Amino acid sequence: MFCTNCGHKNDEHAKFCEDCGKPMQDEPTTQSLNQAPPPVTPTTKTGNKKSRPIVISALILVVCFSAGGIWYFQSQDKSPMSSKTEGESFNLVEESEETSREETQEKAKKKPTKESTEEIEEKNDTKTVKNKQALRMQISQIDNSAFPTMTLYTQIKDRNNQTIADIKKDTFEVKEIGPDGKEQNLAIKDILPVEESTEMNINLVLDQSGSMDEDNKINNAKVAASKFIDEILSNQNNHVEITSFDSYVHNVQAFSSDNQKLKQAIDSIELGDQTALYDALYDALIQTNQTTGARFVIAFTDGDENASLHSENEVIELSKQTGIPVYIIGIGSDINAAYLESFTASCNGDYYSAEVEDLSTVLLDIYEDIYSQQKDLYKVTYTSKANDKLDQYYTVSVSAAKKSAFNGQAKLEYMPQDNIAAIDNRNILDIIEAKTDVENVAVAIVDLKTNVEFRVGNARQSYVASGFYAPIYTVASTVDQDVADQMMKTMDNDAGNTLIDEFGGLSSVTDALSDQGYTQTTFNRKFGDVKASEAGNENYTSAVDSAKILRDIYDNDGYKNMNWDLTKDGIVLPANVKTYAHRGQGIGAAYNVFAIIETDDVKYGIAIMTAHTGSNNKEAQAVAVPMISDILAEVHKGMTGH
Structure with missing residues (x-):
């Protein structure tokens, strides 16, 4: 595409001329894309002011010669106008217009000043932002097990909550902000969808407190958990651990992909006494942190915490340190839903409510919804440049690149090296x-x-x-x-x-x-x-x-x-x-x-x-x-x- 202002040839998709900086205009459809357009006489006021006095003078001369020519023709039978005078008169007009055109084009071809370049870029960015697609983004979890290689499991969806397909790594940018506030822009190594080959490690935390005996909740919960095991293990790369709790925490089955062992572990759970939810979540996070890949904890409970030695803040802190989200399903009406919503949000997870009626089906639906969310994530991989204060919190952000067609950002605090021991x-x-x-x-x-x-x-x-x-x-x-x-x-x-x-x-x-x-x-x-x-x-x-x-x-x-x-x-x-x-x-x-x-x-x-x-x-x-x-x-x- 040729610039209609200076004639410079640009990329056919360019919005601004690479040479003069003027906005590109669509050319007539009859114009060949490979043929430069004819020179256009500048229409600026400056150009018109330069040419107008010469044109008027020429017209006066023409009138004078015409009048004289009539008299001369009548008296001497000569041509009414000297070719030299006529030629000089029209040459003056042409030279004046050509000079004006050349001066204007020369001025237009000069490189824009720094200020004008910034103004053009700002206009370009503003115009682009208006056309960008807004995204819903969230960093669900962080895998720092291979530090300094970091993997961010990131949700990238449109306004209709549909996952964006075919994301390229140059579409997004990663930035780390250290404990001292220093920012570093980092290159993304890969951005790939979570695929069937991606390992997932899920810790199922089951409430076996005495109140789970009411309305047959414990048996319905076992049915849902067993069916969910079938769903998870349809991918042979996935592993599940079974943790249960009453007044104490029980590591019923360590991480395994053995369907039979996991179901036997679920069947072996018996009713206990109180509800040590915090202790169970804490222990589940410790064990899950020893795995790699996509990792998360899903717990269900039918009552409020009343028996833990660990506190709410200790669980939240451990979730942040490990980068592992916690999801909780509250069963029945004896649940402080508002509190659990806030608690799980602090653990970068979510809270779900389940009614007692048809509990096994409801629980299974929730399990599958959480699992589906994890499968829809993107793995954003980059190399961290953090080299000190590794046991303090950094902030990492993933945002759409300025030149991309998207607009969105997600941030999360994380610890580059959590230094949590891998005691089995x-x-x-x-x-x-x-x-x-x-x-x-x-x-x-x-x-x-x-x-x-x-x-x-x-x-x-x-x-x-x-x-x-x-x-x-x-x-x-x-x-x-x-x-x-x-x-x-x-x-x-x-x-x-x-x-x-x-x-x-x-x-x-x-x-x-x-x-x-x-x-x-x-x-x-x-x-x-x-x-x-x-x-x-x-x-x-x-x-x-x-x-x-x-x-x-x-x-x-x-x-x-x-x-x-x-x-x-x-x-x-x-x-x-x-x-x-x-x-x-x-x-x-x-x-x-x-x-x-x-x-x-x-x-x-x-x-x-x-x-x-x-x-x-x-x-x-x-x-x-x-x-x-x-x-x-x-x-x-x-x-x-x-």
């Missing part, structure tokens, strides 16, 4: 089951860098607190620091009892621990009081409380006085670690280990509590020691990655 609960359970019943062992771990917790077995159940001096240190060390240090260094019963007395007695210790959130830790006898123990007055704690108390004494350096050598009992420690530990034996053949383990890269607290692994303390120790050695090795592998 299933492997630890296998170790326990090889030695004793799972009910006899509780394990809880706390990552002292991230504060993320891991629990295995009956981690929330109360066990005899043999060898656990840290609770007294936590609440009473400020009373007498020297006595507290002595107690921790040698597991000194007398020093511990002195602190208990100075603090106000056993009930005061228990109340203070409860006030700090350690509700499963109670002191009913003094250290070394065998008679009180035999009379049924025992000290109790849970592995969960123990791990949290270890975190507290780590924060105030109280752990550095824990110097029991676990290898004296035959426990094998991971290589190249520094260990601060206490251990204890007591009534009910209890054998407990409480330790903080450090390397240059990791720091974690671990509580391993056992009971009834033998008929006496000697037999119990013979079972517990090799089992604890294997558990420590498995936990350390998960913490360090090797």
Whole structure:
């Protein structure tokens, strides 16, 4: 296409001339696209002002010569006009018009100034924006498992909620904003639709609290979950984990693509008591974070949270750290729907409501709707340039490129490296089951860098607190620091009892621990009081409380006085670690280990509590020691990655 202003040949789709910057105009249909148009006489006021005086002068001369010519012709029979004069007169007109045309074209051909170029681009952008297609965009989840390669699972739909097809990578742009506010524009490596080959890992979290017995809700929920398993596993790349909860959390079946195992796990779920929803979601996020690909958690519940140790904010924070969304289905009318909508939105998921009537069908429809949403996503892959503060939040945005035909943007906070350990609960359970019943062992771990917790077995159940001096240190060390240090260094019963007395007695210790959130830790006898123990007055704690108390004494350096050598009992420690530990034996053949383990890269607290692994303390120790050695090795592998 040729510019009608300067004659420059442009691309046929150009909206502005590449040479003079003027808007392109459609040429007459009779004009050949390959033939330059004839020169156009400029019609600007400047050009007309230049040519008009010369034209008038020429006309006057013509009139004069004509009059003279009549007289001359009549008197001398000559031609009325001299060819030279006529020629000069018309040459003046032609030169004047040609000069005006050339000057105007020359002026038009000059490169636009910087200001005029920006004005043209602004007009071009404004014109383009008006014609852009508005998009509905959302970053559903982020996979940072291969950092610095990042994968954003992104919804890209039109106003009618239809997924846009055939998206190209140059259609969108990615930008990262660091904790310091610094922005970096990054190149998109690929933008591809989630296909059948894409791995999906879905954690189904099922409510087995006592209220699920009403209206046969538990059985209808099992039917829906089993049918959904069939749908998910129609893609052989998908895996499902079954988590259930009542007052406690149960890892019923680890991630698997075995349809039969998963359905057997669902069928095995039995009704319990209360509703520890937060704990179940927290554990599900921990386990799901060990997978790759598209990952999400779907839970259903028929009542409000009333039994968790983890808080709402801890679940939201873990969801943000891992980039894994949480979806919740509320069953029946006894649900705070507004709250769950807000909660799931904070977890980058969504909330669905289901009536009790025809529950199995409704649940299945919701499951399939969530699953369908995940399949309609695009995978946006790019390489992050984040190289520091990797454990802080960045913001990533995906937006339509300025030159694209679309207009839309999605943002999400994420952590480049969540540093959440890959501890496999299933492997630890296998170790326990090889030695004793799972009910006899509780394990809880706390990552002292991230504060993320891991629990295995009956981690929330109360066990005899043999060898656990840290609770007294936590609440009473400020009373007498020297006595507290002595107690921790040698597991000194007398020093511990002195602190208990100075603090106000056993009930005061228990109340203070409860006030700090350690509700499963109670002191009913003094250290070394065998008679009180035999009379049924025992000290109790849970592995969960123990791990949290270890975190507290780590924060105030109280752990550095824990110097029991676990290898004296035959426990094998991971290589190249520094260990601060206490251990204890007591009534009910209890054998407990409480330790903080450090390397240059990791720091974690671990509580391993056992009971009834033998008929006496000697037999119990013979079972517990090799089992604890294997558990420590498995936990350390998960913490360090090797």
